[in-house]
Amino acid sequence: MNEQSRAGRSLPVVLALGTTQTVAWASSYYLPAILAVPIARDLGLAPTFIFGALSGALVISGLLGPRIGHAIDTFGGRGLLAVSNVVLAAGLLLLSFATGSIVLIAAWIILGIGMGMGLYESAFATLTRIYGSAARRPITGITLIAGFASTVGWPLTVWLDAQFGWRSACQVWALIHLLLALPLNLSLPRAVPLSPEAPKIQAAAPAPRSETFAMVALAYVFAATGFVSSGLSALLPTMLVQFGATPAAALFAGTIVGPAQVAARLIEAGWLARYHPLMSARLATLMNPLGVIVLVAGGPLLAPVFAGFYGAGNGILTIARGTLPLALFGPQGFGRRVGVLSLPARATGALAPLAVGLMVEHIGTGALWISALASVSAFVMLLFLPSTRAR
Numbered sequence: 001m002n003e004q005s006r007a008g009r010s011l012p013v014v015l016a017l018g019t020t021q022t023v024a025w026a027s028s029y030y031l032p033a034i035l036a037v038p039i040a041r042d043l044g045l046a047p048t049f050i051f052g053a054l055s056g057a058l059v060i061s062g063l064l065g066p067r068i069g070h071a072i073d074t075f076g077g078r079g080l081l082a083v084s085n086v087v088l089a090a091g092l093l094l095l096s097f098a099t100g101s102i103v104l105i106a107a108w109i110i111l112g113i114g115m116g117m118g119l120y121e122s123a124f125a126t127l128t129r130i131y132g133s134a135a136r137r138p139i140t141g142i143t144l145i146a147g148f149a150s151t152v153g154w155p156l157t158v159w160l161d162a163q164f165g166w167r168s169a170c171q172v173w174a175l176i177h178l179l180l181a182l183p184l185n186l187s188l189p190r191a192v193p194l195s196p197e198a199p200k201i202q203a204a205a206p207a208p209r210s211e212t213f214a215m216v217a218l219a220y221v222f223a224a225t226g227f228v229s230s231g232l233s234a235l236l237p238t239m240l241v242q243f244g245a246t247p248a249a250a251l252f253a254g255t256i257v258g259p260a261q262v263a264a265r266l267i268e269a270g271w272l273a274r275y276h277p278l279m280s281a282r283l284a285t286l287m288n289p290l291g292v293i294v295l296v297a298g299g300p301l302l303a304p305v306f307a308g309f310y311g312a313g314n315g316i317l318t319i320a321r322g323t324l325p326l327a328l329f330g331p332q333g334f335g336r337r338v339g340v341l342s343l344p345a346r347a348t349g350a351l352a353p354l355a356v357g358l359m360v361e362h363i364g365t366g367a368l369w370i371s372a373l374a375s376v377s378a379f380v381m382l383l384f385l386p387s388t389r390a391r
Helices: 003-008 011-026 032-043 047-075 078-096 101-118 120-134 136-146 149-164 166-186 197-204 209-243 247-269 277-298 300-329 334-363 366-383
Strands: none
Touching: 011 078, 011 101, 011 120, 011 136, 011 149, 011 166, 032 047, 032 101, 032 149, 032 166, 047 078, 047 101, 047 120, 047 334, 078 101, 078 120, 078 166, 101 120, 120 136, 120 300, 120 334, 136 247, 136 300, 149 166, 209 247, 209 277, 209 300, 209 334, 209 366, 247 300, 277 300, 277 366, 300 334, 334 366
């Protein structure tokens, strides 16, 4: 069965992997948004300490990216994703027993390892090993489902914390990993075996100059957009209040981001799927600057419109982390390549909440213009990338 035929029958795989990605994101990246305050209060720490632990976990996951990607290139991602569920469950269980900073840091180190093994980059590489060059539509499919990670995860975590406490909330998420996500990841098809010569040929051949430039350019795009995404996601309501929106209006604008992400991904899966992923990515990088212009021109009443623009761009750029490397370089060595590309993005994503927070404190709404400039710089860099595979 060729790649296109396998991709045409991908719905069960997309549903399974989309569900496991929802669990992975909700129980790791999105967890501190709800549990940082109760954990900090219980352990006698500042909430910023918890967010700092998350930043450290993101750096760890980024450093692991190239090795994890190479392992998926070689063996496929089915087993590795299953192991990630066990690692994330172990980290959550350890976190639930934390009584001080040492155990808490150890728990987030384990969670960082699990995040490196089990979040989007690993899922994208797994789909590419299964479907090859036809993986674009399955990649879009799992981001459509996992786009609801915060929508599903935050209310569940809030309810568990309110009813049973944050320790039980962590333990329930660990059980969800073991009882739901682990079997679903084990149900994924095995990757098509690689020919024994392929890895040797790839290792022996130096990267052509055009490919090196494309990698550097794409790494910058992901780093810049990752900075904007992480920074605005963490501080969006605060920034909108500084701009003049009421707290209620700022909170409402924040709720627009998730639906806007999903709507944009539906457009990517439909109308934009007929075009090269570069077109989608270029349009996506312009969404945040357009939103800032609308907000400045129309005032705080248009905060929901700004949030919609930002969410739409962010939704498509998440997909681009998988579809752009696939379109520009092909499926061979995809996992390791995506792991390398994720390194600067994870670093800027980890630093962004602190950096944007300091900018908001010292220059106020000027931080919005800096985020817009970062997005524009990513757009300009994308203009230098060709719509053919780098050679």
